[in-house]
Amino acid sequence: MNINFLRLLFYFILLILLQDIVIDKLPLSTYIRPEIYTIFILLLPFNYPAIATLVWAFALGLGIDIFSADVIGLHTAALLVLAYVRPRLLRRVSPKDDMDSIAIPSYHNLGLRSFIIYTILSIALYNTVLFILDTFSFHNFLHLLIRILFSTLATTLFILLIQFAFISKRR
Amino acid sequence: MNNLLRFLVGVRVLLLFIILEIIALTLFTTNSYYQQSVVINKLHAVRGIVHEQVSELTQYLNLRETNTTLAIENTILHNELVHYRLERHATAGTVTGPAGTPLFNYIPATITDNSVNKQHNYIMLDVGAIHHVAPDMGVVTEYGVIGIVMAVTEHYAIVKSLLHTDWRCNVRLVQAGDFGPLQWDGVIYNEAVLHDIPQHSNVQLGDTVVTSGYSSIFPPNIPVGVVKSYEIKRGNFYEIRIRLFADFKKIRYVNVVSFLYRDEVKALNELRDEY
Secondary structure (H helix, E strand, O other): OHHHHHHHHHHHHHHHHHHHHOHHHOOOOOOOOOOHHHHHHHOOOOOOOHHHHHHHHHHHHHHHHHHHHOOOOHHHHHHHHHHHHHHHHHHHHOOOOOOOOOOOOOHHHHOHHHHHHHHHHHHHHHHHHHHHHHHOOOOOHHHHHHHHHHHHHHHHHHHHHHHHHOOOOOO | OHHHHHHHHHHHHHHHHHHHHHHHHHHHHOOOHHHHHHHHHHHHHHHHHHHHHHHHHHHHHOHHHHHHHHHHHHHHHHHHHHHHHHHHHHHOOOOEOHHHOEOEEEEEEEEEEOOOOOOEEEEEEOOOHHHOOOOOOEEEEOOEEEEEEEEEOOOOEEEEEEEEOOOEEEEEEOOOOOEEEEEOOOOOOOEEEEEEEEOOOOOOOOOEEEEOOOOOOOOOOOEEEEEEEEEEEOOOEEEEEEEEOOOOOOOOEEEEEEEOOHHHHHHHHHHHHHO
16 A cells, blocks of 8 residues: 555656656647656556545646646646546446456556557547646637647657556556 | 435545646636745746756757857857947947946846747746846847746746747837737747737838837847738738747757846836826
8 A cells, every 4th residue: 555655656756757857858849748747647546546536636737837837727727637537438448347456557458449549538638628728718729729639649659658668567 | 325425425526626626727827926936936946956957968968059059149249349339429328327337237047947838938047136137137149039037036037938928028120110019829939920010011021020129128129030921910900920030949048138227117117007
């Protein structure tokens, strides 16, 4: 229990630093922003308590807001929506009943197809909330759509890469 | 009974979600200057140390390019010096204050953190209150306007970048002579939009845009960019796309502009606001 918490805390800090120091420094356009920290919420175990998921999402959002965004509350609000919807999404994509409670929804537990659907739906939802709040208007609707689309694809790609790279490791 | 309990558990999650979401949105919508300066700057002092380490490394890797930029900047400054020496008699009293002290002082600074891929981009500088940097000072390079200082700690300053969709900078078209607000529309990191130029104005492609000097923040005639395209939108005003001279992905060394009579102008503006 305690070990699990410490391990999560380690990934928590690692992902925030990685996003701030490496990913945000990549020379990408305004349209693309891979949000690798979302993998933290995506890969929490299947039966992780909903309350704890929300608290983690709140903390992670604040961490990202403070460390790499300078707009307090923005990523927090979006991550909370993702955390709240996550169990419902997981119920849709996971195979019925045969999941043990500490397993994580990784691609070899879900199957590649289900995992990609799960990731894309989650990240698209997250990005939609995030960018609408960030832009705070529908004035440039086309740019908003492109930004959501590209960032979702980039994030999904990065999450898949991380999955392939650390396939043997369990979170 | 069982159903009621299950219902309550479900509602408990929803309640927590709503409460946390309200906290987040309240923080987001009331992101005032005060909050920025009090809460975030404490954390930025810590963050500054991390970023300075990373920055030091990348700085080393970019040495060659930096040297070239510095050499070019040196030349430009030399040229300007000659220019001013020649013009000294004609302009005495407008670029200098009493006893020849310059009206605008430049404080050299290095960027320790920067971004271009958000709608609200901020830049962090390695200068702060002990270097006499204060909020509302302009930040420039030889390639134009970079931003405006938002808040300072002892050793660091947070700058609202030109690439911040809420910020406007007053600029002037050199040939047409009209001036208007330049604002980033959040789309491409090296283009911004100039508004409020009247339709009768003689706008030309390639016309240079410079700072207007109608403020105590930026000195006049700092080059900002060139006209890339223009069209008439909503009534009688041009909407002009400006290609910025500054490459916000590459800038590293900047100057903070400190105006000699800053306090005086500020006091006067406060007086105006009272009436």
